[in-house]
Amino acid sequence: MNPSTEIKAFSKASILVGPTEPSLWNLTLSQLLKQQTEATPSGQCVVFPEAGYRATYQQLYQNTLAVAKGLLAAGIRRGDNIGIFAGNCPPYVELFFAASHIGAALVVLNCTYSPSELEYALKHSECRLLFISSRIGRISSQEVLQMLENEDDRASLAELQEVILLKKSSQWAFREYADLIRGGGGISDSQITTRMCTVDPNDMCNLQFTSGTTAAPKAAMLTHNNLVNNGRFVGDRMKLSEKDIVCCPPPLFHCFGLVLGLLAALTHGSSIVFPSETFQAQEVLNALSKERCTALHGVPAMFSAELELLQPDVDLSRLRTGIAAGAPVPRKMMMDLRKTFNMSEITNTYGMTETSPASFMTFTDDPVEKRLSTVGKLLPHMRAKIVETNGEIVPTGARGELCVAGFALQIGYWQNPEKTAEVMRTDENGIRWMHTGDEAVFDNEGYCRITGRIKDIIIRGGENILPLEIEERLVQHPSIIQASVIGIANSKYGEAVGAFLQQRASHERPSQEELGKFVRETLGWHKAPVHVFWLRGDEEFPKTGSGKIKKHVLKERGTELVRKEMRLSKL
Template identity: 25%
Template sequence: MSDNHNLFAALRAAFPADLDKPAIEVLDGPAAGSVYSWRDLDRATAMMANLIDSLALPPASRIAVQTEKSVEALVLYLAVLRAGHVFLPLNTAYQEAEIAYFIGNAEPAMVVCAPKNFTWVSRIAFSSGTAHVFTLGDDRTGSLLERAAHHGDQHTPAVRQADELAAILYTSGTTGRSKGAMLSHGNLLSNAQVLKSYWDWQPRDVLIHALPIFHVHGLFVASHGALLNGSTMLWLNKFEPKTVIAQFPRATVFMGVPTLYVRMLGEAALTKAQTAHMRLFISGSAPLLVETFDAWTERTGHVILERYGMSETVMLTSNPCRATDGARQRGTVGPALPGVGVRVVRDDGNACDTDEIGHIQVQGPNVFAGYWRMPEKTAEEFTTDASGGRWFKTGDVGKRAADGFITIVGRSKDLIISGGYNVYPAEIEGFINEMPGVAESAVVGVPHPDFGEGVIAVVVAKPGATLDAAAMVAKLKTQIANFKVPKHLFVVADLPRNAMGKVQKNLLRDQHKGLFA
């Protein structure tokens, strides 16, 4: 298989010699208690790949999938790779108008949806020229499994080159239309192999998989990690803090977004004794508050490993895993992963000094080729400097310390320019989050007649705490320059978030856009 760069072939080659060992154990949902062996995964992906082959789809067809999380949904992803087509996962929260855009833009040859959505999804798909629409439920029902059951359980993986498309991931689209990031077999495999080594995956490792699988974090980082290491996954369709904590004595690796760590810290069962068997806790997809980082260390004795990646690049940087590689640093996302280039530049493209805030740009075998059917947008998002090759402009703003550790300060689109001064929301949020009684905050800029943009803060109190907005603003005036101090501070019950736990600042900007009118 050495001349076949199909990602599935590499994952299949990593299956343990004993195919009857457990690969996935389901802990919740309709299939709770089910155990899938490695042989089950091999046979099920073969049957689904054979079904896909029988449809005689054009080469490298897009297969769009919007289903609830289940082992069968993961099997479908692997089967699409195995058959040599392009997997297009869609967030389960997307509604009709959004699905219509994605199907119209990607023109998939095949769509798989939840049985309850078949009526409206199939209407959109068929009217867009999609030939095949199947259903897949999280309870092992649906036409996809019914049809696949009639196919054989042997299948030779399609031959694919490293630069051929494996998946298209649509970005969350907080500004303008969602863009389809085109990821190749080589992008995904190179990143999975680097993480296997850098995160020191061990033969005994067991992963608790509690993330969605329509996103880089759950579908690629977590699933590929376990599959490439031949590790058992303890599978949760939905995150439930008590259930996860109860599984720590059986597991060694957990990956989560910051919200999951906050929710587990709210459980009395989270103790040093309960986490004693665990080897590694990883956090990503959104910034981890220093307070959460410290509270987790105090409660469990474990230091969370923070890392940084994007839909377009998979993982880029990571705090060290092995003690021999150095200590993990709170508030940072670590240095660049092996083989990945990360640089911080000024507006004019010149390199920033140590600890100077600038634009983060990246290159490496993990970086995507471009956006689906958006050549102008693709050209815009990459540099063209002849000397240093092609760098992807992440849109993130940050700084690099003397030791190479990267600190993310925010998104360039979140940068507030007030009265001609640059204001970085993350800096102000850091001061607000340290105040007594504050659970979290979000700082945004909204139109202002005098300053161009006015700084405002939206703050959530801890349970039982009462916050005094005026006193908080007065305190900030003693800590930061006046142009950075929020002109209004609102105390709210919670912040709007997307499915990966990221605060949706665009919604906050919309909500308050008329404040200074």
């Protein structure tokens, strides 16, 4: 391994310092796209098979300039925010770069938002324009569009000057995307160039809402330098080049799709394929085969669905790498991806929206065991430490809360200095640390292992139980496709282990006693699920728009099911 990629590990304390080489780029998104266009103008850049859209670097660049002119004509100024509420589609990528050309920020909105959630996000982020699809995948946006059309509902959105439809629709009176582009016909190239010169790489270019569970979501302010360098270092770890074709099912409203997907590819002259507007496992398999992809991204729930549908006629001969992220990946699934999907160089990545997103990542040539059990080593120009609740750094090998610092950290939460101060704290050396809320441990080689969300840890009789290790054991059972473990309130022990399970159709459902015995073969007796809940038929786990399982929803559901069972037992 190149010395510049090594991590300094301090044996006495859980502190890591990432490499200082290669040096950081100081580029706007606009400058990045122009630079790559000049290097490989005819190279394939972005493909949306569902939309029949295929653009070279030169074509994408020209498209984004046309959109930027439309934005200028619509009155968008430097520092303004514009929003997009859509699935993975060509205008998403065009608007991302077009906004960067003129110094505006793209607010990427979760396309699963309800009308009230969208109203809150638009109001909070002060969007001047909203670009929206009338239909996202198989789901109509009718309720959201009705809210936006209603003058009383729109009254609270004082900053929103216009709603623009991305797809043609006779049902709604809003202006269409093509009209916005035509509206920029009177804007000259020199006007765009002049505006480009005012944009700084440290300006905010992207506003991303975090996944809120018990409170309103917060919006992370991310800069050009945050995103460009993060995408670049991620692509470096994957060994991407202009020969690679990345298949990216994760949504563009999330850092996974936008940075680990789009920008990791574009910083390396690679091509990227977005199989469908919303995740469809069969469309992913079709894209892998037809586009001859070399890399595949996903969260565990996506990989699980793809593995289940895989047929012998799917051509995976060129597939070699990809990223598994968003949630801990069970060991069995990682092995299946290496063997069945030919992903011998699959990587693990860890991060969060607030760190734009990656801070740790494995290398393609890391030992298999390290890629199975850890999230790798720090990216360049990052620092990390593990602390106790009192802020003291723990010894190497001990668990605690993971904190990270460096180039990838957000500016802060938009219009929310209180929440920013809660999680971003400056130490006595002037280093600003992001407190992640994740429990982790470092080994002596500088690898990081995430042991769970601190709030997800089950505390049974004063003993901490990690859901991940139970989930990894449960999915080794031939009858189980996927498992999610949560804590259920218990009057005697405080909490008991509960497990939601998805059954493999071709196998018999084991009894709770059988499952308990299976878990205890490798784990302690107290880690066997006390409460087991099976998903019904084609039912899926509740997920965020980015594909993560909503554990808080399962916890609420499990608690209610146990209460109901107790009430019935007393009758």
